[in-house]
Amino acid sequence: MSDSRHPPPPDLREGVRAGILSALAHDMDLRGGRTAGRLLLAGLVGVVGAVGAMLIVSNHGFDHHPYWHEMVFSAIWAGALVVSVALVLLQVRTPRLPIARAATVGLVGLGIAGVCSLLCPDPHVVEWWVATRPGAALVDGVSLWASMLCFGFVTIFVIALVSAALLLGEQEPHGRLIAASFIAVLLLPGIVLETAGLPLSVFAAWIGGSAAGAYGGVASAGWLRAILLRG
Numbered sequence: 278m279s280d281s282r283h284p285p286p287p288d289l290r291e292g293v294r295a296g297i298l299s300a301l302a303h304d305m306d307l308r309g310g311r312t313a314g315r316l317l318l319a320g321l322v323g324v325v326g327a328v329g330a331m332l333i334v335s336n337h338g339f340d341h342h343p344y345w346h347e348m349v350f351s352a353i354w355a356g357a358l359v360v361s362v363a364l365v366l367l368q369v370r371t372p373r374l375p376i377a378r379a380a381t382v383g384l385v386g387l388g389i390a391g392v393c394s395l396l397c398p399d400p401h402v403v404e405w406w407v408a409t410r411p412g413a414a415l416v417d418g419v420s421l422w423a424s425m426l427c428f429g430f431v432t433i434f435v436i437a438l439v440s441a442a443l444l445l446g447e448q449e450p451h452g453r454l455i456a457a458s459f460i461a462v463l464l465l466p467g468i469v470l471e472t473a474g475l476p477l478s479v480f481a482a483w484i485g486g487s488a489a490g491a492y493g494g495v496a497s498a499g500w501l502r503a504i505l506l507r508g
Contacts, residue, residue, distance in 0.1 A: 318381070319366035323358060326384035326463065329391025330354040333467045336400045342473055353466045358384070361459065375452050378445060382495070383459025386440040390464055393432070402471050403479075421475075422482035429468075429486030430493070433460065437494025438501075445498060453499060457491035 339347055364380040399405035406412040406428050407421065415424035437460050445456050464487060472480040 315366050315368060319362045322365055322381050322384040323362040325388035326358050326361065329384075329388035330358065330467075332391030333394045334470070336395050336397065337470060338400050342470075346470070346473065350466045350470050354463075357463055357466075361463065373451065374455060375445075376455060379452070379456035379459050382437075382440045382444050382456045383463045385444060386436050386460040386491075387463045389436045389439060390433075390467065393436070394467070403475065420478075422478040425472075425479050426482035426486040429483040430490040433464065433487040433490035434494040434497075436460065437491045438498050439494075441495040441498035442501060445495060453492060453495045457488070457495045460491040460495075461488045 334347070334350065361380040361384050364377050365384070368377045369380075370376050370378070394402065397405055399408075403425065407416050407424060412424050412428065415427055437457060440460070441453075441456060445452075461484075465484070468480065468483050468487065472483060
């Protein structure tokens, strides 16, 4: 250890100073690259989610809705998208909760749901579903709420499976639950929009089926990825 009577050699001091400055500059470069990557990722998934929400709304007729419905649904979706994109950009997470990755899965799931909504032959999904053979059979055999429960489970299961398989991978149960929650919450305004004027039991059944399908799809994606990696 040096003291005032034996200071370190000038070359050593200059080497330490240069090393510190070089490390700081390298860290700034890495931070700039990471920030740019996060901006790009947040922008991409934000666009996917926003386009999905727009597609759901664009194919839905508002002739039987109060005039304020479209504004309210748009505002809710906008708020949810802003929060989700912020989580992706900031890479919010804890050691056990991959929140940012879960938000990405939810936004991509919303985009997939928008494409599916656009491909639906009828702008009112409920009317199209109950006119199909399985949908009508469930309505006749049980009730409308049971039919929408099954519809919500199957459709959101597929959406969650695809988005989680692409982005999430194998996760602990709490990680799967968070990702499924993002999917369910981001799709909630669309379900409310579609069930306006229908009994509350239909809305509750569709929400329940969608939540179960979201978790089942995310969990199945992790299970499928694990099997493929082992194979």
